Amino acid sequence: MNNDYNNNINNTNIQQNLKIDERQVASYMTKVMGWMAAGLAITFGIAYLVYTTPSLQRGLFGNDIIFYGILIAQVAVVFIMSGVINKINSTAALLMFIVYATLTGLTISIIMLAYEVSSILYVFGLTVVIFLVMAAYGYITQKDLTKIGTMAIFGLFGIIIASVFNLFMKSSGIDYIVSIVGVVIFIVLTAWDTQRIKNQYLYETSQGTDEKSDRIQKFAIYGALMLYLDFINLFLKLLRLFGKRR
Numbered sequence: 001m002n003n004d005y006n007n008n009i010n011n012t013n014i015q016q017n018l019k020i021d022e023r024q025v026a027s028y029m030t031k032v033m034g035w036m037a038a039g040l041a042i043t044f045g046i047a048y049l050v051y052t053t054p055s056l057q058r059g060l061f062g063n064d065i066i067f068y069g070i071l072i073a074q075v076a077v078v079f080i081m082s083g084v085i086n087k088i089n090s091t092a093a094l095l096m097f098i099v100y101a102t103l104t105g106l107t108i109s110i111i112m113l114a115y116e117v118s119s120i121l122y123v124f125g126l127t128v129v130i131f132l133v134m135a136a137y138g139y140i141t142q143k144d145l146t147k148i149g150t151m152a153i154f155g156l157f158g159i160i161i162a163s164v165f166n167l168f169m170k171s172s173g174i175d176y177i178v179s180i181v182g183v184v185i186f187i188v189l190t191a192w193d194t195q196r197i198k199n200q201y202l203y204e205t206s207q208g209t210d211e212k213s214d215r216i217q218k219f220a221i222y223g224a225l226m227l228y229l230d231f232i233n234l235f236l237k238l239l240r241l242f243g244k245r246r
Helices: 012-016 022-051 054-061 064-084 090-108 110-114 116-140 146-169 173-206 215-243
Strands: none
Touching: 012 022, 022 090, 022 110, 022 173, 022 215, 054 064, 064 090, 064 215, 090 110, 090 215, 110 116, 116 173, 116 215, 146 173, 173 215
């Protein structure tokens, strides 16, 4: 995340030193979750549209330049948004989030062609349960999750390297191990990101930022993007482990 976004929010003891209306915090986190859910709805709506439209399938998967161009654009949007989050307004942040959710819908539409729909629904439900449990833990716990979250980030870099290496090795064993480790990593990141989002709100409001300000609103959208990434990646890893291919 952006350094300014992380400023002074790693210490969960901040919650003990501020007189905060818990209803305000809960309302803010509900808003974050609402934006995340909206992003997921866009993504899976787009994926389903591609799945049911053969012409879109041919245009998307029949041209490597288009498909990999979309993948590169996805990565670019996240890095750009992270880099400029303190300079843009909430409208721009929302637009970038919608663009990212749309691009993701195009790329993951391939899973609907590779896996049985019933299997996708099952894994999606499983992902929702795991995600909500870990998000609730991150919201409630007084334990500082910074250390374990940082370890998860390093682990994430590790599985990315392993995945790239396995593009050449094509080992099902390595793929299976990467998926298992990936599930653990995104479970941890879900809890940590939830805690960081909550603490960011606590920090901002403690500095006098109006909870209805544009700054608070754009951080809610940015937080939604972080949780969206955790959810999507957890879903894909679980699908790799438990999904039933066509």
